[in-house]
Amino acid sequence: MESTQHPQTEIKTDWIETLALEELNMDETGIIHIDDHLNPSHLLEESSIQFMDQLRERVDIYVGRFNEYRGAASGSHIKIFKISNTINDFMLFRNSLRLVFARKANDLISIGFLSSGKDVFAARLNKDDQAQHGIHEIRAHVGPFNKISWKFQGESVDLDALVKHYLSEFIRHSSR
Secondary structure (H helix, E strand, C coil): CCCCCCCCCCCCCHHHHHHHHHHHHHHHHCCCCCCHHHCHHHHHHHHHHHHHHHHHHHHHHHHHHHHHHHCCCHHHCCEEEECCCCCCCEEEEECCEEEEEEEEECCEEEEEEEECCCEEECCCCCCCCCCCECCEEEEEEECHHHCEEEEECCEECCHHHHHHHHHHHHHHHHCC
């Protein structure tokens, strides 16, 4: 009899580990958090922090690779800075252009360019698009069973596509 092999999918276990730790903490402190899994605000806070961490991780990888390929010309290197007094906001900097990633609320992440320290504009979305004043907003959507998805203009966000788009725009605009 032939056995059929199914490709293994990665199962995320962080939520069950958190439950176990919360239960241990409850035993030690006597404080019970019975409804946290039903609180959208709490879930959005966790999700937005996780989304920003994943975003930063990918940006770090790609910026590191870009800087490595550019070589010793330090003026062409992209620098990454943490924004002070925030949990995990960050920005990229090169040739007086900044690309800022910021959590504005538990359900809102903004992405925008800051030029010469004062002019704010959004990335182009296609070749005919002109840079617009303002920023782009990625919003959380709470679906059935409190599943949180991140959306841009009503469409689900693919994190890798998002990073590729904004880094490409940043690199091309900051090369001048």
